Amino acid sequence: MGRYWLAGRLGAGGQGIVYEGYGEAGERVAIKVPRYDSAESRARLAKEAAAAQQVASFCTAKVIEAQVNSAPLYIVSEFVPGPSLRRVVAESGPYEKDALRRLAIGVATALTAIHQGGIVHRDLKPDNIIMGPDGPRLIDFGVAREVGPTTSGPIMGTPGYMPPEVFSGRGASEAADLWAWAMVVLFAARGKDVIEEGDPAAVIGRVMEFEPDVYGLPEPLDALVAAALARDPTERPAAGEVLLRLLGHGGQAPLRRGDDLLERGLTQAGALTGRSEPDLGAIAEELYGELTEAERATAPEVFLRMIDGDELRPVGRDELPDSPAVDAMLTVFGAAGLVTQAGAAYELATPGLLHAWPRLRDWVTGNREGLPVHRRLAEAAALWNEHGRRPADLLHGSVLDRTLQWAATAHKDLTLRRREREFLDEAVSLARTRARRRRLVAATLAVLLVVALGGLGTAEYLRRESSRQRDDALARELALRAADLRQSDPQVAKLLSVAGWRLSPELPETRGALYDSLSQTAVSVFLDPDYTAATAQNLSQDGRVLVSVDGGTARIWDVTG
Known part of the structure; x- marks a missing residue:
């Protein structure tokens, strides 16, 4: 969605759906998408x-960006970690007692700020109401509107939390938010909606006849809730007045309007937080930290094979390394819902993980240039295998050269x-035959x-043949030298194998040396110079530290440095 990747659905309402998403740097956001694209939406x-x-x-939640003039429509806002008040209850x-008072203060503080901004929620x-970390x-x-004498228009909102005047056609003013504040406080104190959901006509009827019961509420909440539920909106206190009375209660010095109510309200409500989900x-x-060393070693390749640029792709089990460690790793991430399985194919559950997990972002960054080459190789090998391994499906030319160089x-x-190895073998063999x-x-x-020109081209032919034979001899020498260095200097051996193959790709010796390098697991060798x-x-068990002892002297080597 724009420059954000969706990770899951947070909630839905009559007007739209809210998704969890992640930006390019891994920042967590909430994305609201309307259900319909229309002028009204x-x-x-x-x-x-x-x-x-x-x-x-x-x-x-702070609005980060919004796209409201072209499809797809969405609003991206700050993700507030924490559950809703309904879920907490x-x-x-x-x-x-004190928790209820702090909740009432927190919501009243927010309403005061909203009304100061000229908005009716x-x-x-x-x-x-999200119980965030602060x-x-x-x-x-x-459905918010700017404040006016009354904010009229179509009836929108949740009937059980709307005041009687809205259903009488008088519209919603700031006083409507105070009615809802009082109903929220009663919900939190009782543990359920005071006016429960049901048939809309029946709910509206209960609202029109509602008489508040504030029994059991601590002071001064009982009086403030009763006042906020006055049937006449003009008799309800303003949000700032409610906040002033709540903050001035409990043995504290009386507050004046000149005091910073919002700051005091935030301080009081800040201790009332919800449990945020990671x-x-x-x-x-x-999950990665719970894997064994062998399972961690398989993770980069497994996850990278599930990624195609910024998109996800399903990966068959036969495309992944054939080891118990891979099965165990897939089981762990599958049980957590981060990897899904459909038949014999595995796939990342959500594209958001690609940007939410820094370790995966690092793997992608480190392999970005090779990913398209490998993706083309994997798909071509699968197609070749499905079509009966026909020569016509093999790579050739510069594409084959680039693939071999990457490999x-x-x-x-x-x-x-x-x-994939068999595919490349056949491709190289076909290229040699064609050559x-x-x-x-x-x-x-x-x-x-030569015959037609009376032998004029013989000398040039002999020169070229001599050059080819010289190249073949040098290629064989490079292949032999690579074999000698394979254990003592694997990197140089790989480079010599590639150089020999490039000189004479048709020679069995150079082809064998190239594939010996491809199959070699060692990438470097360390020798104690004083051995x-x-x-x-x-x-050491992890293969990182070598200790040499000779004549009473111990030398410790970091063999990975």
Whole structure:
């Protein structure tokens, strides 16, 4: 969605769906997408973005960007980690005493800031209150309007939290938010909606006849909730007045309007936080930490094979390394819902993981140049295998050259599977056969030319043949030298193998040397320069530290440095 990748659905309502997403740097965001693209939807989304941007960020989710004039429509806002008030009450039960007072202060603080910004929320309810790490925050300004004498228009919102005057056609003012505040406080104290959902007509009827019961609420909440539920909106206190009375209660010095109410409110409500859920990256890293060393070693290749640029691709089990460690790793990530399985194919559950998990981003960055080469190789090998391994499906020309060069020197976290190695073997064999045929044709034409020109081209032919023989001899020498250095200097051996193959790709010796390098697991060798026959040596379990002892002297080597 734009420059963000979706990771899952956070919630849905009548107007749209809210998704969890991640930006290019791994930042976690919330993305709201309207259900329908229409002129009305675009206007409503634009008003929501404008309303949220007018409100102080400490009491709501900050809007990062919005696309409201062209499809797809969306609003990207700050992700507030934490559950909704409804979820907290459902899991932990009603709020009591000090916790209830702090909640009332937090919501009243947010309403005060919203009203100071000239906005009426119009849909305050437990689902739209997030218990964030710094206290309650109000979200979803989808039906918010600028403050006027009355904010009229179509009836929008949640009926059980809307005041009677809205259903009488008088519109919603700031007083409507105070009615909803009181209903939220009663919800938190009782553990359930005071006016429960049901048939819309029945719900509206209960609202019109509602008489508040504030029994059991601590002072001064009981009086403030009763006042906020006055049927006449003009008799309800303003959000700032409610906040002033709540902060001035409990033995503290009386507050005046000149005091910084919002700052005091934030301080009081800040201790009332919700349990935040870890993001995808944190979950993936925790799972990675639980893997064995062998399972971790398989993770880069498995995940990289599931990525195609910025898109995801399903990967068959036969395309992955054939080892118990891979199966165990897939089981761990599958049980957590980060990898899905459909038949014999595995796939990342969400594209958001590609940007949410720093370790995966690093793997992709380190292999970015080779990923397209490997992807083309894997897909071509699969197609070749499915079509009966026909020569016509093999790579050739410069594409084959680039693939062989990548496989020999730059494959990093990706290795060749058996099918891919067989595919390259056949491609190289076909290229050699074609080269031999071309040489035979060229030789025949050369003979004919010599005969036709009376031997004028003989000298040039002999020169070329001599050059070819010289190249073949040098290529064989490079292949032999690579074999000598394969254990003592693997990197130089690989380079010599590639150089020999490039000189004479048709020679069995150069082809064999190239594939010996491809299949070699060692990438470097370390020798103690002071080693003698009397030296005793021992290597650490992880293969990183070598200790040599000779004549009472111990030398410790970091063999990976």
